Amino acid sequence: MFTGPRLSREYADLRAACGGARCGPEAFDDFFFSHLGVYLGLNALVIAVPAVVGMFWGAPLISREFETGAQDLVWQQSGSRRHWLAVKMGLGVPSTRCRPGLRSA
Secondary structure, eight states: OOOHHHHHHHHHHHHHHTTTSOOOHHHHHHHHHHTHHHHHHHHHHHHHHHHHHHHHHHHHHHHHHHHHTHHHHHHTSSSOHHHHHHHHHHHHHHHHHHHHHHHHO
């Protein structure tokens, strides 16, 4: 597993192997490119996981609105569509944003 302490230790070992002299750019390129797969994999994971979670979480919410016919009722009310969407998003988004902070505390 690649963790911060392990990468830090490997980088410190690279610096120590230079013997105090300035390492050439190829030494740092070798270090970076040897960890490139992990770097790209973690980037893909950070992008893909929220999208997948959002799809699985959002689909039931949207389907429930269509099943109950709430969208038809909303479009015929005097309130604007933006106001309705703001209320719907205003309840879900802050709770989603606060949940990781509460979990880490």
